[in-house]
Amino acid sequence: MTDIPDPRQPSFVLVRPQMGENIGASARAMWNFGLDRMRVVAPRDGWPNERAVALASGAGRLLDHAGLFDSVPDALGDSTYVFATTARPRGMTMPVVTPERAMQQARAILAQGGRVAVMFGPERAGLENEDIARANAIISVPVNPEFPSLNLAQCVLLVAYEFRRAGDTTPPEVMELARTDFATGAEISALGDHIEARLEEAGFFFPEPKAEGMRRSLRQIWGRLPLTRADVQTLHGMFRQMVRWAETKQRDP
Amino acid sequence: MTDIPDPRQPSFVLVRPQMGENIGASARAMWNFGLDRMRVVAPRDGWPNERAVALASGAGRLLDHAGLFDSVPDALGDSTYVFATTARPRGMTMPVVTPERAMQQARAILAQGGRVAVMFGPERAGLENEDIARANAIISVPVNPEFPSLNLAQCVLLVAYEFRRAGDTTPPEVMELARTDFATGAEISALGDHIEARLEEAGFFFPEPKAEGMRRSLRQIWGRLPLTRADVQTLHGMFRQMVRWAETKQRDP
Numbered sequence: 051m052t053d054i055p056d057p058r059q060p061s062f063v064l065v066r067p068q069m070g071e072n073i074g075a076s077a078r079a080m081w082n083f084g085l086d087r088m089r090v091v092a093p094r095d096g097w098p099n100e101r102a103v104a105l106a107s108g109a110g111r112l113l114d115h116a117g118l119f120d121s122v123p124d125a126l127g128d129s130t131y132v133f134a135t136t137a138r139p140r141g142m143t144m145p146v147v148t149p150e151r152a153m154q155q156a157r158a159i160l161a162q163g164g165r166v167a168v169m170f171g172p173e174r175a176g177l178e179n180e181d182i183a184r185a186n187a188i189i190s191v192p193v194n195p196e197f198p199s200l201n202l203a204q205c206v207l208l209v210a211y212e213f214r215r216a217g218d219t220t221p222p223e224v225m226e227l228a229r230t231d232f233a234t235g236a237e238i239s240a241l242g243d244h245i246e247a248r249l250e251e252a253g254f255f256f257p258e259p260k261a262e263g264m265r266r267s268l269r270q271i272w273g274r275l276p277l278t279r280a281d282v283q284t285l286h287g288m289f290r291q292m293v294r295w296a297e298t299k300q301r302d303p
Numbered sequence: 304m305t306d307i308p309d310p311r312q313p314s315f316v317l318v319r320p321q322m323g324e325n326i327g328a329s330a331r332a333m334w335n336f337g338l339d340r341m342r343v344v345a346p347r348d349g350w351p352n353e354r355a356v357a358l359a360s361g362a363g364r365l366l367d368h369a370g371l372f373d374s375v376p377d378a379l380g381d382s383t384y385v386f387a388t389t390a391r392p393r394g395m396t397m398p399v400v401t402p403e404r405a406m407q408q409a410r411a412i413l414a415q416g417g418r419v420a421v422m423f424g425p426e427r428a429g430l431e432n433e434d435i436a437r438a439n440a441i442i443s444v445p446v447n448p449e450f451p452s453l454n455l456a457q458c459v460l461l462v463a464y465e466f467r468r469a470g471d472t473t474p475p476e477v478m479e480l481a482r483t484d485f486a487t488g489a490e491i492s493a494l495g496d497h498i499e500a501r502l503e504e505a506g507f508f509f510p511e512p513k514a515e516g517m518r519r520s521l522r523q524i525w526g527r528l529p530l531t532r533a534d535v536q537t538l539h540g541m542f543r544q545m546v547r548w549a550e551t552k553q554r555d556p
Contacts, residue, residue, distance in 0.1 A: 054448065055451050079457070123479065125339075129487065131529075144523075164485060167488075183520075183523035184522070192468065193336065194335075197362065204457070205333075207460065208461075215445065222401045234381055236380040273436050273437045
């Protein structure tokens with residue numbers, strides 16, 4: 051896991067953002083993934099922006115330290131590599147990369163001592179070609195072509211998420227998936243009910259104060275196990291047999 | 304790239320959601336990545352929800368077809384594998400997976416004919432242990448531990464994004480990153496200005512109607528090339544020399 055905040059991180063440049071709410075939500079999204087270097091270019095409603103501060107709750111620090119610029123060239127002045135985010139490529143002669151690949155490249159460039167910026171366009175129009183022309187590469191999110199409209203903060207969230215993921219060491223917790231006929235949630239619930247009822251009769255849930263916790267942890271066991279339909283039938287049978295046995299002992303002790 | 308909507312997809316189960324806005328935003332986030340199977344368990348403000356419909360603009364169809372359930376077991380009745388999303392693991396004995404790994408597993412299970420559900424908790428409290436106990440695995444987003452609060456729609460967005468990515472065939476567009484001293488944006492801009500000025504004198508931008516486009520595409524060239532500081536100096540020198548040469552010819556034709 052990387053440090054929080056990441057000592058080597060890209061700056062996120064919001065170009066001519068319109069709604070303060072979206073600037074605030076973008077600040078939250080950045081900080082959710084440990085990024086705290088925001089730059090704002092010619093925000094429509096001026097700066098500082100009250101609504102941005104209100105929405106940033108918890109990430110307001112990013113706005114306090116955000117760099118304010120009049121133009122895109124000013125905001126990119128110290129950057130050695132610039133990404134531009136667009137809903138879809140604009141047919142420019144420029145590398146088009148996925149967010150994942152882009153943030154892997156960003157980490158590589160930062161590790162070499164480079165300075166990386168990621169541009170995000172205004173809510174409606176997005177970045178203008180003149181802005182994109184100043185980038186080294188385009189980040190294109192693989193969205194549903196029938197519904198590609200990501201809002202500003204969502205786009206910021208996905209890129210920030212990918213930057214963190216690119217440096218993340220969290221184990222994916224690999225799990226074997228046998229080709230088996232898993233039981234359905236309904237079958238698991240029925241099994242849980244059956245077993246719970248039998249154990250109730252058997253006086254298993256004792257003492258009373260602990261009963262609720264015991265029931266829950268029992269349910270958790272069934273919910274957790276990747277039980278097959280066959281497993282479930284076996285377990286039902288086991289408990290039916292325990293009851294028969296108990297009844298027999300009752301008849302002839 | 305997978306079909307839109309994906310024929311084999313998990314259902315997203317919103318458990319006791321509170322604000323209609325968040326239900327609508329979640330519908331949009333799902334459809335952004337081609338998912339359209341939503342289930343809603345005991346929404347606080349009843350169903351259908353006007354504010355959800357208003358916020359879902361463009362993805363309203365998901366709400367029209369969403370399944371409404373009274374309880375979590377009902378909503379999971381037909382599922383063979385269930386993921387629960389939590390800000391952080393609850394110390395339950397259960398596999399904890401990253402969103403990426405979870406959605407890779409989801410595709411594997413779906414490909415085997417299984418039915419997958421992903422549970423998302425209410426805005427404030429998140430899922431209760433009793434809900435989580437009904438899951439087969441926990442999805443934990445690797446957020447900034449100092450600021451882990453993702454809202455409902457953001458969590459839905461990230462999981463939907465990872466499901467799409469797991470089936471995505473978009474080339475990452477690999478790029479070689481030489482260990483070089485890249486020029487800064489300011490140096491590139493200065494170079495662009497210099498060259499533009501010289502070409503202006505030379506009458507390069509002609510005819511007038513095309514001039515603006517010519518200037519932009521020229522800037523795009525400098526912005527696109529991974530120019531080193533040395534490259535920039537060389538280019539400056541080239542143009543200075545062209546000017547000297549022109550002046551000489553002017554003096555003695």
